[in-house]
Amino acid sequence: MEPVKEITGRAYPFGQKNVDTDVIIPSHWLKTITRDGLGRGAFETLRADPDNLFDSAEFKGSPILVAGDNFGCGSSREHAAWALFDLGVRAVIAPSFSDIFSGNAFKNGILTVVLPQEAVDRLVEVAKTDPIHIDLESQTVTTPFQDRFTFEIDPFRKHCLLHGLDEVGLTLARGDAIGAFEGTVRTDRPFLAKGTDVGVAA
Amino acid sequence: MMRPAIPPDRRLDHALAQMLFLKYRLGGLNRLGMATTNPRTLYQKIWDAHVVERRDDGTCLIYIDRHLVHEVTSPQAFEALRLAGRKVRRPDLTLAVPDHNLPTTARRDAQGARIPIADRESAQQLAALEHNAPEFGIRYIGDADREQGIVHVVGPEQGFSLPGATIVCGDSHTACHGGLGALAFGIGTSEVEHVLATQTLLLKQSKTMEVRVEGELTPGVTAKDVVLHITGVLGASGGTGYVIEYTGSVIRGLSVEGRLTVSNMAIEHGARAGLIAPDDKTIAYVKGRPYAPKGDDWDKAVAWWKSLATDPGATYDKVVVIDAADIAPSVTWGTSPEDVVPITGTVPAPDSFADASKRDAAAKSLAYMGLEPGQPMASVEIQNVFIGSCTNSRIEDLRAAAAVLKGRRKADTVKWAIVVPGSGLVKAMAEAEGLDRVFVDAGFEWREPGCSACLGMNPDKVPAGERCASTSNRNFVGRQGPGARTHLVSPAMAAAAAVAGHLTDVRDLI
Numbered sequence: 001m002e003p004v005k006e007i008t009g010r011a012y013p014f015g016q017k018n019v020d021t022d023v024i025i026p027s028h029w030l031k032t033i034t035r036d037g038l039g040r041g042a043f044e045t046l047r048a049d050p051d052n053l054f055d056s057a058e059f060k061g062s063p064i065l066v067a068g069d070n071f072g073c074g075s076s077r078e079h080a081a082w083a084l085f086d087l088g089v090r091a092v093i094a095p096s097f098s099d100i101f102s103g104n105a106f107k108n109g110i111l112t113v114v115l116p117q118e119a120v121d122r123l124v125e126v127a128k129t130d131p132i133h134i135d136l137e138s139q140t141v142t143t144p145f146q147d148r149f150t151f152e153i154d155p156f157r158k159h160c161l162l163h164g165l166d167e168v169g170l171t172l173a174r175g176d177a178i179g180a181f182e183g184t185v186r187t188d189r190p191f192l193a194k195g196t197d198v199g200v201a202a
Numbered sequence: 203m204m205r206p207a208i209p210p211d212r213r214l215d216h217a218l219a220q221m222l223f224l225k226y227r228l229g230g231l232n233r234l235g236m237a238t239t240n241p242r243t244l245y246q247k248i249w250d251a252h253v254v255e256r257r258d259d260g261t262c263l264i265y266i267d268r269h270l271v272h273e274v275t276s277p278q279a280f281e282a283l284r285l286a287g288r289k290v291r292r293p294d295l296t297l298a299v300p301d302h303n304l305p306t307t308a309r310r311d312a313q314g315a316r317i318p319i320a321d322r323e324s325a326q327q328l329a330a331l332e333h334n335a336p337e338f339g340i341r342y343i344g345d346a347d348r349e350q351g352i353v354h355v356v357g358p359e360q361g362f363s364l365p366g367a368t369i370v371c372g373d374s375h376t377a378c379h380g381g382l383g384a385l386a387f388g389i390g391t392s393e394v395e396h397v398l399a400t401q402t403l404l405l406k407q408s409k410t411m412e413v414r415v416e417g418e419l420t421p422g423v424t425a426k427d428v429v430l431h432i433t434g435v436l437g438a439s440g441g442t443g444y445v446i447e448y449t450g451s452v453i454r455g456l457s458v459e460g461r462l463t464v465s466n467m468a469i470e471h472g473a474r475a476g477l478i479a480p481d482d483k484t485i486a487y488v489k490g491r492p493y494a495p496k497g498d499d500w501d502k503a504v505a506w507w508k509s510l511a512t513d514p515g516a517t518y519d520k521v522v523v524i525d526a527a528d529i530a531p532s533v534t535w536g537t538s539p540e541d542v543v544p545i546t547g548t549v550p551a552p553d554s555f556a557d558a559s560k561r562d563a564a565a566k567s568l569a570y571m572g573l574e575p576g577q578p579m580a581s582v583e584i585q586n587v588f589i590g591s592c593t594n595s596r597i598e599d600l601r602a603a604a605a606v607l608k609g610r611r612k613a614d615t616v617k618w619a620i621v622v623p624g625s626g627l628v629k630a631m632a633e634a635e636g637l638d639r640v641f642v643d644a645g646f647e648w649r650e651p652g653c654s655a656c657l658g659m660n661p662d663k664v665p666a667g668e669r670c671a672s673t674s675n676r677n678f679v680g681r682q683g684p685g686a687r688t689h690l691v692s693p694a695m696a697a698a699a700a701v702a703g704h705l706t707d708v709r710d711l712i
Contacts, residue, residue, distance in 0.1 A: 017559040018438055018538060022678045027657050031303070031323035033277035033330050045680060068559060070439035073472065074678060075657075076374040077275065078390035096442060099408075099474050100374060104390035154406070155259050167392070168288070171400040174255065174263060178291075178402055181254040181265055189251070191495035191503040192267045192367055195295040196341040198493050 001109050003164035007091045007134040011064035012053050013127035015120070019067055020074030021101065025083040027075075038079055039086030054087070064132050066123045067094040071112075072101025081108040091134050093141065095120050106157050107167060113141060119149045136162060241513035244479050245410050245445045248385040248510065252368050254402055264405045267367035268384075269397050270353045271298040271340065273331040274659070275372025279395035280334040291401045293339035297362050300328050300345060301352045302659045306622050306649035309345045316346075324660065338398070351625025351651040354378040354592035358462060359625055361491025365480035365507045370397055375592050375675060377468040381461035382488070383480030383510060385445070388469065408474050409519040411444040415452035417526030422709040424602065425460030426594060426673065426692035428452060429467040430532040434542030435524060441473030444520065447512065448478050452526045458487040459598045466593045467675050470539035479511040531708050533579050534677045534690040536567035541677070543579055545695065545707045551575035570679055571687050572667070580706050582689065586670035587612070587619040587646075587700040588682070589693055591656035594673035595624030599693040600632050603673075604640040606697035606711055612645040613703030620647045620662065622654040644700070658683045671699035 029041035043054050053059055065084070071094040072080060081104040084092070091111040102112045113134060115123070119141075123132060126143045133142045136158060141149045160167065171178075186193045242250070254263040276298075283290070290296060303324035311317055319325040328345070335342035343349045349356060354375055357363035363379040369386035370376060372394045379386035393403055413432055432448075446468055453461065461478045468476030485504055488494050495503045530544035541564075543550070552564035552575070568575065573582065589595070589603050600623065612619050621641045623629035629651055632638055638648045655662040656674035658681065664670040666685025673696050674681075677688035689705060698708040 017563060020678055022676075022681055026680055026684075027659050030274050030659060031321075031327055033326060034281065035278050070442065070472070073438060073442075074374065074469075074676065076372060076376075076388035076390055078278075078372075078392060081390070096439065098439075098442065098472065100388055100390060104392065107390065107392035154261070156257065156261050156404070167404065168282075168286075168396050168399050171263065171396065171402060171404065172288070174400075174402075177255050177263070178265070178400060182401075185265070189366075189502070189506060191499040191506075192364065194495070194499070195268065195292070195362065196297060196493060197294040198496065 001164040001166060004090065004109055004111055004161040005136055007063050007111065009064060009131050010059055010062040011066050011093070011123065011127040011132045012059050012062050013124045014053060014065055014067045015124045017068030018070045018073055021072055021077050021080040022074055024072065024080040025077065029083070030077055030079050032079075035082045037086060038083035039088070042083040042087040061088045063088060063090045064127075064134065065089050065092045066120060066127050067092055068120070069095045069117070071097050072105070073098040076100045078104045078108070081105045081110055085110055093120060093123055106161070109161065109164070111136060111161060113151045115141065115149050115151055122147060241516035243410050243512045243516045243518060244383065244447055244477050244510055245385065245408075246516070248366055248368065249407060251366070261404055261406050263402050264368060266370050266397050266401055266403060267295060268357070268362055268364070268369040269296045270357050270362075270369070270371035270376070271296060271331070271335070271394065272302060272353050272371070272373065273300045273327045274302045275391050276334065276394055277327060277330040278391050279372075279398055280330070280338065282395045283338070283398060288399045290338040290340060290398045295401060296340045296398070297357070297360070298331055298335040298340050298342045299350060299353045299356050300331050302653045302657065303327055304345055304650070304652040305661050306620070306652045306654045307661070309650060320661070348626040348630065351623070351628065352592045352595065352653055354466065355595060355624030355628065358382060359491065359627055361488055361494030364488060364494070364503070365484055366510050370403065374469045375466050377473065377476045378462050378466035378592055380465035380468060380476040381458060381463070381478050382484055383478060383507065385475055385477065387475040408445040409443050411441060411446045411473070411520040411522065412518040413446050413448050413522045413524065414450040415448065415524045415526055416450040417452060419452055419455070419526050419529065422531050422694065422712055423529050424692045424694060425456050425463040427529055427532045429464045430534065430539070430542045430690060431529045432524065433467060433471045433539045434532070436471040436522065438470065438538045438540040439472040441468065441471040444473050445475045445477060446471075446473040447518070448476060453478055454481070457598060458483055459596045462596065463593055467539070470675055480507045531692065531695050533695065533705055534688070535571065535573060535579060536564060537570055537677055537679050538563070538567070539675065539677060539690060541567060545579055545705060547579055549573045549575055549577045549579065581704060582669065583615065583704045584669040584671045584689065584699050585615065585617050586664050586668055587616060587696050588622070588655040588664075588670055588672040588674065589620070589646075589696050590622030590624070590654050591674035592624065592653070593675045594693050595622060595628065595651075597628050597631050599673065600628070600637050601635070603693040603697040604637040606694050606708060607644040607646070607701065608640050610644055610701045612700040615703040616645070616700050619645060619700050620649055620655065622649045622662070623651050625651050646700070655682050657681055664688070671696045671705060
């Protein structure tokens, strides 16, 4: 995974609330068996309108998306994060995100920035004409107009993003602890330790 | 009351006792020196029992007991394992079932040969799972097996999903299994890969919310109406950041299948997971299922399950109380599951919402749905009826719909009406009870199990501009096909709509 440190550039002044993952990537795009090329399907319904934001000459390829409350709600499809990444989006700023979406975004190197509604409203205004700068190290979003918003981020997620760390590899290194836990379960809750091998014959 | 004075010769003992009391209590021990714990919620108990490691920042490595895998969100996870040369840690705790892409028409010809799937990409995803499961040693219930069905129907039905277990699946409706008292939630493909490789997930604890539904449901009001009503009250994001425990006399009174329906839609009000405390009904439901514990394991399991209920005095971060008397047969009017009104209600005016962005969303919804403010919901004509999905495709759902349809026929204006059982076993049970005849006689098609018209990934789609009374869980724009207009309802209400040709109050038919 590529490290994420600073993201600078134009931002889609999107602002819509309750944008579900069906809007981000409609279900007929879920039939791929690889992660690439989903950018073509990103926001497909909205992009049916020739004057849409995502294909406008001014905004096309912007690395930042400024959205409304509850972004990424609905289906857990990680394709939503892949589609945004493939579209070129590296950070989404919104007042809130669905839990599943923000987890998926993080795992694919997309930064989700939670800011209060007033800050998001302001950024939507700025984004219409000017670039936005996000600095993960200092946890700030700044504009050319001296706006400066700080955001919270889970320290572990910040560390992983800054260093481009692979979560699966990090956890595999804890194999001994996982093995020890499995030993306890076999003793204390043996019924959970047996899955499909409980067998009809048991 | 005045405290009796302590006689001078007892004062030393008394002071000592007080010191010991403080020492033990502050040290988390009771007078007998045994560890005391604060009263805990059901969620806290399941969480505590699954912590492998706790980090300083509060993130925990949580052990996952059961992992359900389907064809849509797993190919890229298996691909990543293969590329990294990684194995599946616990194939025995993993179960693979295809459901989203499978056509619900016949899958085998008279000779038993597979009927090819027309959609090349669907076929490719299904083939990937059929190939990946054995390659990684995972039990696979395929399209020709009697047990095949929607993962969220198959898991509980096979006894693979158990109370108190942590259960994940690359599908947001995994919350469904919370109806058994399991901590179950949807995950993305990277997390699917993480669970396959490590049998764990890195998680932060969620906040807790109690949604207490008290009183008694009136006739014609079902589990689906309860959860639609809850979604209307909380809003689509009201549960974000929370795990919700559904409690109260109404929830206790529901069958296990009804509880699965309620918990299934926890995600529609934004919650990570839904939970319902396991009780005697749950235990009776699990007993004897193929993968359910047996012998000594069973006794241990029952003892543990009985200890999981939220302790008296445990607190939730938020409590919402709902009066059963306020719940009518419910229906959605818009394109968010929070857009719920009673069937006796009318389409709301966008101006009636306090929030500006909701006003905007409502106006867009009404344009998409082709509805006018003030229009009575019971006058909305429908052309399609879908009975199925992980929310409402279990045997009790089919019985409820069949009870309304018995001796009746769908209106001629209803062009397409299908019933899609949640699994092959549900289908067989329904056929043994003669329900298939009731549906067919009423003009419905009786299909093979799968996700079907809940989402436009297989051939079952609602045509653009047409309406569907649907027992599924989402009324999003384009969910049932491009331009399709979805009204979420209970199975009984869907059956009633089929008979009337428009949304209607099922209470007039029972």
